[in-house]
Amino acid sequence: MNIEKRILFGMMALAAVVPLVVQDQYVLHIAIMVFFFAVLASSLNLVVGYVGEFSLGHTAFLGTGAYTAAILSTQFGWPLWATIPAAGVLAALVGVVIGGLTLRLQGPFFVIVTLSFAEVMRLIADNWIGLTNGPMGIAGVPQPAFLKEAGNLAAKQFYYGIAWVLLALTLYLSYRFVNSNAGRAAVAVRENRYVAQSIGIRPLTYTMLALVLGALLSGMAGGFYAHYISFVGPEVYRFAFMASMIIMVLIGGKGTLVGPLIGALLVTFLEEYLREAKELRLSIFGLAVIAIVLFLPRGLMGFVTQRREKSGLAAPTSTTPNPTSSRRTA
Amino acid sequence: MELFLQYLANGLVTGTFYALSALGLTLILGLMRVVNFAHGELYMLGGVMGWWATTRLGLDFFSGLVLVAVVMGAFGWLVDRFLIERIRDQGEEPGILLTIGLSIFLANTALLVVGTAPLKVEAPLSAAPLILGPVVVTKLRIFAVALSAVLIVAAWLVIQKTRLGRAMRATFQDPMAARLVGVRTANVYAATFAMGTVIASLAGMLLGSIYSAQVAIGGLVSIKAFVVVILGGMGSFAGAIAGGLLLGVVEALWGGYVATGWVDIIGFAMVILTLLCRPYGLFSKRAERA
Numbered sequence: 001m002n003i004e005k006r007i008l009f010g011m012m013a014l015a016a017v018v019p020l021v022v023q024d025q026y027v028l029h030i031a032i033m034v035f036f037f038a039v040l041a042s043s044l045n046l047v048v049g050y051v052g053e054f055s056l057g058h059t060a061f062l063g064t065g066a067y068t069a070a071i072l073s074t075q076f077g078w079p080l081w082a083t084i085p086a087a088g089v090l091a092a093l094v095g096v097v098i099g100g101l102t103l104r105l106q107g108p109f110f111v112i113v114t115l116s117f118a119e120v121m122r123l124i125a126d127n128w129i130g131l132t133n134g135p136m137g138i139a140g141v142p143q144p145a146f147l148k149e150a151g152n153l154a155a156k157q158f159y160y161g162i163a164w165v166l167l168a169l170t171l172y173l174s175y176r177f178v179n180s181n182a183g184r185a186a187v188a189v190r191e192n193r194y195v196a197q198s199i200g201i202r203p204l205t206y207t208m209l210a211l212v213l214g215a216l217l218s219g220m221a222g223g224f225y226a227h228y229i230s231f232v233g234p235e236v237y238r239f240a241f242m243a244s245m246i247i248m249v250l251i252g253g254k255g256t257l258v259g260p261l262i263g264a265l266l267v268t269f270l271e272e273y274l275r276e277a278k279e280l281r282l283s284i285f286g287l288a289v290i291a292i293v294l295f296l297p298r299g300l301m302g303f304v305t306q307r308r309e310k311s312g313l314a315a316p317t318s319t320t321p322n323p324t325s326s327r328r329t330a
Numbered sequence: 331m332e333l334f335l336q337y338l339a340n341g342l343v344t345g346t347f348y349a350l351s352a353l354g355l356t357l358i359l360g361l362m363r364v365v366n367f368a369h370g371e372l373y374m375l376g377g378v379m380g381w382w383a384t385t386r387l388g389l390d391f392f393s394g395l396v397l398v399a400v401v402m403g404a405f406g407w408l409v410d411r412f413l414i415e416r417i418r419d420q421g422e423e424p425g426i427l428l429t430i431g432l433s434i435f436l437a438n439t440a441l442l443v444v445g446t447a448p449l450k451v452e453a454p455l456s457a458a459p460l461i462l463g464p465v466v467v468t469k470l471r472i473f474a475v476a477l478s479a480v481l482i483v484a485a486w487l488v489i490q491k492t493r494l495g496r497a498m499r500a501t502f503q504d505p506m507a508a509r510l511v512g513v514r515t516a517n518v519y520a521a522t523f524a525m526g527t528v529i530a531s532l533a534g535m536l537l538g539s540i541y542s543a544q545v546a547i548g549g550l551v552s553i554k555a556f557v558v559v560i561l562g563g564m565g566s567f568a569g570a571i572a573g574g575l576l577l578g579v580v581e582a583l584w585g586g587y588v589a590t591g592w593v594d595i596i597g598f599a600m601v602i603l604t605l606l607c608r609p610y611g612l613f614s615k616r617a618e619r620a
Binding site: 048054056101102105107108109111112113115116117119120123124127239243246247250254279280281282283285286287288289290292293294297 | 359363365413416417420422423424426427428430431432433434435436437438439441442549553556557559560564591592594595598599601602605606
């Protein structure tokens with residue numbers, strides 16, 4: 001079981017060493033984007049993989065976080081260490097509202113209503129010019145003052161550090177959630193809602209918990225994005241972001257903690273690599289997505305666990321009731 | 331008050347177009363349970379192909395319409411048999427991911443081939459205005475509404491009166507039982523997807539003659555069509571029409587009396603309200619099943 005934990009530790013330790021070895025700004029930028037997308041994909045995975053409902057509204061939380069950080073820092077002068085948590089908290093509040101309204105629905109209805117919420121948020125960002133500056137977006141989100149003297153490379157390294165901390169926090173919280181009673185209850189709801197209800201699990205409590213946790217994490221990622229890119233526009237609510245996140249989760253393998261990391265790594269590198277192909281880039285990307293759905297239906301991690309199941313090892317998502325002992329293992 | 335009638339007329343015209351655009355989606359979503367994110371791209375392909383047939387091949391509008399229907403029907407059939415077939419009965423996610431991949435591929439390939447410029451499909455009529463009492467509509471729009479109505483009725487007849495339609499309805503009710511009584515469900519699914527594709531592409535061509543066909547329009551069309559489908563109830567034929575008309579009229583009235591900037595938000599607000607009050611759509615009889 002703890003293979004997953006060991007892999008996570010190994011990957012994060014490896015990632016922590018990278019800036020000591022690599023001094024190339026371009027590589028660091030790619031690595032930062034990988035971290036950013038890994039946070040997003042992991043937070044989406046909490047809903048898609050552990051609640052089993054397909055949310056297309058995750059950009060609502062990302063965008064809320066990004067706008068919160070941008071507005072707080074440009075208009076109220078909040079520093080970075082305060083805006084990112086504030087972004088997470090506000091996104092979590094939005095998560096409570098959206099979750100309360102949408103989690104009663106399942107299947108295609110949930111998919112489309114969450115998409116509607118993201119679109120509503122985008123239209124608000126586009127039209128409420130007083131607050132969000134409309135389609136022009138908010139430019140010049142301030143960087144911490146000490147980065148001005150430190151130079152570009154140091155700035156990249158600084159953001160690399162923040163992104164690493166954010167991802168570590170995401171993985172820690174996800175791990176704690178997944179391996180808690182609440183996480184197991186959520187999995188029970190995912191596997192069979194009616195059986196879960198019959199043994200006294202209230203689906204809404206646990207699906208809500210997962211959704212709000214996901215919203216908190218992606219809101220913080222949004223706050224980070226606002227400072228790193230230093231520009232926020234209505235594009236953060238665009239479906240393109242959502243498509244990237246979904247593709248990462250499903251390619252990596254939903255319902256595993258390692259899957260979204262691998263997905264974020266693969267997709268970000270694939271997108272960068274395909275830059276060589278210029279205009280053909282997105283066409284090839286579309287074909288790659290189709291190919292992965294057809295040939296790797298459970299994602300890369302699903303493929304791996306399938307192999308392990310076949311060779312007689314237990315699956316990591318086994319729902320063996322073990323309520324007390326494993327609470328402390330994290 | 332005079333303006334009210336004008337707004338209502340505009341809304342009904344747009345609503346008919348919405349209904350036609352959403353019809354293919356509701357068939358696919360209701361019958362096959364595939365949330366088809368490539369729907370807007372199929373619509374777009376219809377428009378682009380219509381432009382190509384009427385301006386480059388020099389066909390007249392109706393021959394172009396037939397050509398588009400045949401080509402896109404075959405395309406839809408092949409997409410189902412080669413792609414969707416393989417992920418059937420695996421829940422929603424693979425279908426969503428597959429159609430997102432397909433839509434990315436179609437939109438960007440079309441962009442490579444024809445570019446971003448708006449493409450005007452040659453219309454069969456002039457755009458001269460027609461004055462009916464207090465209401466002004468162009469001839470072309472009346473023609474488009476009439477043609478939409480014909481297409482909708484034709485689709486309804488196929489579903490209600492033909493052998494294929496009966497097989498489709500049986501599969502919709504219970505795929506297993508339909509298989510047991512000898513319906514070849516694989517063919518029915520492929521035919522449904524082809525039919526949805528044909529309707530979407532014809533809508534794209536028809537509206538390409540009024541507005542213009544654009545490569546980047548797909549996402550917007552998909553989202554509007556989802557709104558209509560949810561308002562009407564998944565898989566409900568009458569629901570798609572009522573939902574389309576409702577959306578068109580409410581948008582026109584809102585745009586006329588309140589604010590034009592926020593028009594697009596209305597559809598989503600209606601979807602959210604609908605799902606809260608009547609979660610399975612305004613006209614759906616479908617109930618939750620374990």
